[in-house]
Amino acid sequence: QLFTDYLTGGSKVPTEDDLLVFVDSEIDALVNDNSAKSAYGANNVSTVPGGADALRAYAVVFERIIAENSTDTDRSELEYFADAVHGRSTDGLETVRTIGKAYTSTAKALTGISVPTELRATHVRIVNALSRMGTIVTNMAEFEKDPLLSFVSISSYEATITDLAEGFEALYPSYASANISFNQGEAGASFLLMLQIIASQMQN
Numbered sequence: 001q002l003f004t005d006y007l008t009g010g011s012k013v014p015t016e017d018d019l020l021v022f023v024d025s026e027i028d029a030l031v032n033d034n035s036a037k038s039a040y041g042a043n044n045v046s047t048v049p050g051g052a053d054a055l056r057a058y059a060v061v062f063e064r065i066i067a068e069n070s071t072d073t074d075r076s077e078l079e080y081f082a083d084a085v086h087g088r089s090t091d092g093l094e095t096v097r098t099i100g101k102a103y104t105s106t107a108k109a110l111t112g113i114s115v116p117t118e119l120r121a122t123h124v125r126i127v128n129a130l131s132r133m134g135t136i137v138t139n140m141a142e143f144e145k146d147p148l149l150s151f152v153s154i155s156s157y158e159a160t161i162t163d164l165a166e167g168f169e170a171l172y173p174s175y176a177s178a179n180i181s182f183n184q185g186e187a188g189a190s191f192l193l194m195l196q197i198i199a200s201q202m203q204n
Contacts, residue, residue, distance in 0.1 A: 039131040040111055042124055047117045052178045054116040059180070059188035061113045066191070069106040071099050077137050081154065084143045097141035104134030122170045129164035136160060165198055172199040 048054050077099045080092030107130035115123045139146075139153035172195040182189035 038124075038128045040107070040124060040127050042120060044111045045113075045115050045120065045123055045127070047120050048114045050116040050118040050174075052180060054114075055119075055175060055178055055180050056182075056188060058113070058116055058119065059175070059182070059191040062110070063188055063191035065106060065109045065113070069102050069109060071095070071102045073099070077140060078157075081140050081143065081150070090144055093141045093143060097138060100134050100136075100138030100141060102134075103130050103137055107131040107134060116174075118174055119171060122167055125170070126164060126167035129160055129167055132156070132160045133164060165202060168195055168198045169202045171195055 073095055075092070075095075077096045080096045082088075083092055084090045107127050110123070110127050110130070136153045136157055140150050140157075143150040175192060175195060180192065182192055
C-alpha cells in the first residue's frame with residue numbers, strides 16, 4: 001500500500017522510517033498468515049463408541065497411516081534446512097518438500113478414520129498440528145525462491161511441533177487407563193510405544 005500510494009501520487013516520497021514500518025507490517029502479516037490455524041474441525045472426523053476395542057482399532061489404523069506416509073530419510077527437515085541456510089548445500093530442500101507433503105498427506109488421511117469418542121478432540125488437535133507442520137515444512141523448502149517465507153514459517157515450527165507432541169501425549173492416558181497392550185510386532189504396538197515414549201519425554 002505504501003508504494004501504491006506513492007506511485008499514484010497519493011503520498012509523499014517514503015522516508016526511511018516509513019519503509020521500516022512498512023517492512024515490519026508486512027512481516028507481521030506474513031507471520032499471521034502462517035500462524036496456527038485450524039484446517040479441520042470436529043465435523044471433519046467420524047466417531048465410534050469408545051472402549052478398549054475401539055482404542056485398539058484406532059492404534060492399528062493410525063500406525064498404518066504413519067507408515068504409508070513416512071519418508072525414507074535419516075535426517076530431519078531442520079538439518080536439511082540448516083544446510084541450505086549456512087550455504088553448505090541446497091540439495092536437501094527437495095527432501096524437505098517431500099517431508100512437508102508427508103505431514104500434509106498424513107493429516108488428510110487421518111480425517112478418514114473412525115475415532116473413539118473419548119479421543120475426538122485430541123485427534124482433531126493432532127490432525128491440525130500435522131496440517132500446519134505440512135505448510136511450515138513445505139514453505140521451508142522454498143528457501144531459494146522465497147527466503148522470507150521460509151524464515152517466517154520456521155518461526156512457527158517449534159510451537160507447532162510441541163503442539164503435536166502434546167496431542168500425542170494427551171492420547172496416552174486413555175490407553176493406560178484401559179490397560180491396552182500389544183504383543184511385540186503386533187499391529188498397533190509401534191503406535192502405543194510411540195505414545196509411551198512421547199508421554200515420558202514430555203514429563204521430563
